[in-house]
Amino acid sequence: MPLSAPRRRTVAVTAAALLAGLVSAPAGHAAADPPRRVVENLDRGLVAVPSASGGTFLSWRLLGTEYARYGDAIAFDVYKNGRRLNRTPVRRSTTYRDTTPGTGTYTVRAIVDGKERGPSSPALDLAHGYAQIPLAAADGYTVQHAWPGDLDGDGRYELVVSRLSGTRDRPDLLEAYTLTGARLWRVDLGPGSYTQAGGNGANDPAPAAISGSTAIGGYRNDDNVTVYDLDSDGRAEVLAHTAAGTTFADGSQVTAASPANQFVSVIDGATGTERTRQPVPDDFVADGPSGGHFGIAHLDGEHPSLVTKLVTRVGARRGAFRVLFQTWDFNGTDLTRRWKYVVDPATGATGFHQIRTVDVDGDGKDEIADGNYVVNSDGTLRYVVDRAIHGDRFDIADLDPDRPGLEGFAIQQSELGIVSAFPWYYYDADTGERLVTGAHPTSPVSDADLDTGRGNAADIDPDHRGYEYWTSTADVTRPGAGVFNVQDGKVSTTTPSVNFRIWWDGDKASELLDFTRVEKWDPATETSTTVFDPPGVVSGARNATPFYGDVLGDWREEILAETADHTALRLYTTTEPTGTRLYTLAQNPAHRLGWTVRGYLQSTYTDYYLGTETRRVSRPAITLPEGAHRRDDHA
Template sequence: MKTIGSAMLVMGSLLSVLCSAEQTATLTSVADTGLRDASNTYGSDPYMYIYGASNVYHMGYVRFDLRSLDIHTVVNAQLVMTVSGGAPRNDNLTTGRFAAYGLDNAAGNTPQDWNEAVLNKGNTGLEVNWADGGGTMDFSRIINLDANDGAGTTESIAGGTYHTGTTMTLTGQPLVDFLQSRVDDNGLATFIIRQRDGGGRGYGLATRENPEHSYRPALQITYVPANSPRATDPWPKDGDTITGQMLSRLSWKGWGIDRYDVWFGPGDADETTYQSLLTKIAVIDNPDRDVSAFIPQQMLPLAAPQHYTWVVEGYESDELHSAAIWQFSVSERGRIMENLGRGVVATCSASNQAFISWRLLGTDPEDIAFNLYRKVGDGNPIRVNSTPLTGGTNYQDTGISFTQPISYFVRPVISGQELEASGAFTLAANTPVQPCVVVPLSGGDTDQIHFVWVGDLTGDGEYDFVVDRLNWQGCPQKLEAFTRDGTRLWVVNLGPNSTDTYNIEPGSATIDVGHWDGVTVYDLDCDGKAEVVIRTANGVTFGDGSTLVHSNNNVQFISVLDGMTGAERARIQIPTDYIADGPMAAQMGIGYLNGRTPSIIASMKNRIGSGAFNMMICAWDFDGQSLTQKWKWNRDSGNYHDGHNIRIVDVTGDGRDEIGHIGFMLKGDGT
């Protein structure tokens, strides 16, 4: 990483220190006192007395001087107060007995440069009304840092109950924001300590005069110095190696700058070449502290393996102040996922309105927005929304007439730039009011449809349909495929071993009874067209008319079918560990167990007589030609509780999926 400025170039090890930016310091209070009455002062005492009852409160004032640190931005902080002993009362201490507030700079408040030698209840400002209940806080004049009041801070008490050396530690964003406000003013920060719950309880907190140095009030503050680089803490980190398909944004910490210009591209670039070798991808005006720039969609997914350089230029009043240069490498492309479009659909939801929805993709950035367009008849498209749509992927379009065909499509908006249009969905003229999109299935079976699976069978980027056909009168089940407009592609007859529909122990080719499915649809070989995966057995006839033949009706297989024809492309036998107890029912799914390519998962069970159940989970890979078993896991006598469904998700955050049942989780390697 390098940082360049308008007047200097900083490189090497010194640069890495400078660009880490954040520094941490611990300050001791410069003034502190306990306020007990309107005439006496206690600024020289080694403790401040914190007491609360129904009609009297004694409080502490503590001031820190932040000016010596040359702070530009406060990043984190914690206030630490310590019980000293020696107070008139030394009662048990709980979170309700300690509250902290920040003194605002409002007119009429105690000035920030108050003198501990003279401050008492008689000369404080308007932040406390001592006549009301013995000391009521005016929350319009102070910053509430009390965790018990839900201000977002974290309050912890080491020791739990009173003893000398017990510490009260306060952290959180409200504390950071209060200190930042004091930095931006005069650098003096005053805290007011109060016993919140009353009850006639009190204790002493050490002051800066306490002989035990470790007990004195302390403020640990992490900050960015005013003279530091204005872009730090990059993500990806400088020198990182990542899997890049899911990377869609670059982020960093920023401060004290009017504008950032962001450059990005493949290869190496330095301070003399980046403007000619890289592409400017973003201009960010008036940035917040947490800043990010989206990688343009036309650059995604990132190539692999590949080295990338990115530069963040910081401008003040249109003059270059500094530029940070970072680099990272992409080792592989990450998950190879389905190449899907936006899936725009629309319905006539009322006589003069349409409901439109579309798909959010897994690679979309979090703050993506959309523009929705309407085209009536042969007219030109008109944008429906006045500002880009955020927070959802649906819209209710009102005040329209259905006398002509109406088409809708969307354009994503990323970093203020409108991208290419999606495919369009057309509502025919005089479309009736209906709550859903109706897809008539042409030429299909008439048996009941129980489940529908979606997948891009045709390769056009939109979902088609696979449906089951269940006959409960002892006839074989079927599986049918249709394009998204309802055109029938093929049918698979599951044969005589699908006629047993007992949901506890179904036939070896039976699908979709009880909580079992036995079918899933996904693009397994990543060629842009989805395959159909099904558990099969003797007697299944595929979409091309071929039939699976085996002498043992209990032997089962995993078959991968061509999504367009229903022909069997590959087959592998399911392990027969428990075949003595009959065929196994299956729940099926897809998981990225290696973090890159999809695998087939099946959780299967059969029953030992009328008693306990055998359980087996297997994973297989399909390479476009054949199936291979990845691993097998048997529950046997282990105490692993399953439920009526499985979840396949990356719970560890390493990019590889795990397989979860209700009472246990398997790693991607089957352990």
């Protein structure tokens, strides 16, 4: 099958907008202003880290809520022990390097209309170059995933982590920690997290279940846990699948008539105690207990809802997938069902190993993307990509700065006796139209030639507008192999690592994260250079660390990794100066919601174009929760 050329929708764009580099309004964007979605009430996120070039590197947030209100009309003053360090206000960055002698306590103050606001909370001091978070004793356990959330309402993220034993006879654990290393609580997920019960044995035997996958098929592609402030009271809840024997931090347990019964539990993020629970839908009970994914979406465009995806496989363990979505709302007391959608296999919707919750049509409301299909915010099917089947990875973002709306890139796998028609496709995320389609070898040697296991999209070549995408295909003679630009087609016959995209250094192009190292692709030599490789830490399954994303400092992303002896977590942040100033990615809807789904980890993105060509970005349609206390240092 030859590569098909992209077909572009026409859109009127003013010259002024192009010169300013403004993000194009997505296709389908309503004429009226979209709803303003509620986001977390974060603090300044100030960190102080020893600088490689000497002195102390400081980094802090420009909040999305204040950028939405004031745009670029915000500057900052930097203080050490109450003494201002900068001669003129800091305007072009949210970083500063202090070379004055001695140690001290750092704060920053926002400046609006020439007036200073109150001081930020003192900087988180990363004296060793990272935050060290000791793990509670759990011999033989390793950390699988981590979910950031403001559990106590102070504006700083805490971490909820899942810990797996790697055996079939010990339960998975959920634990919460502060970034300064204090352990808050532990939840024992019970025998349902490592044994199978009930049903017809369709998913049994199976490997050990992942965190929150109580009484499920045990696929480590699943998560069944997420962390978010669902009731907008300023403190995040933990949402998890539970079953008989799950023990919360106060010692209370889930009891049920059958060990196969599953529940969605709302766990208090500050204490680890259960607040309420509801049974999961029982549509698939005949096929055994369900695995799946949890995530968060703003289905009404304003308030967050929980999205649960239930998955079983029919018959043998490698049987066909059955998929059901149930969405939930939590008002602080009651967990209520919003809508349910059972995927009809006759539509061709097969699903991937991770969902994405993102606004694909620009109306302010999030849709649920599951690889080759999308479910609307109201629980109806939006589209299935023509002839696409199952794959392990897919990306959705604004990949082309000159094309309206969001695009996607997905890979394809051949399994269950189904052979993919193509190895990958680049598509319109709003409509599902394939814009460019890869091609299989004309004479495949084996089924492996028709199976693509990895793919990634990132802006790695500044000589070509927009993002590049590539797969794990090693044979560069294959027609679908190499690095492709969204506008110019193939730009390299060799490929970089294919795990994750990350913003790490000072420019707006992407770096690449594989294992625990960060690499920079050089398109001139078609080779990668390692720019960060911390010692003493390891990655987990599929070369992934438990988390990466913008949880501290400026807009660039941090890396959370486990020490090689599995006794601690370390959170690393970049110390590279930058002249680029963007509002924190933690308050960008697409980026923040990307943290809420773990499972088979994929790259995180923004919902606006963030790449080499970005000059300015649109102000986000976001707001703080009603009645939220505006912190002293907020502009």
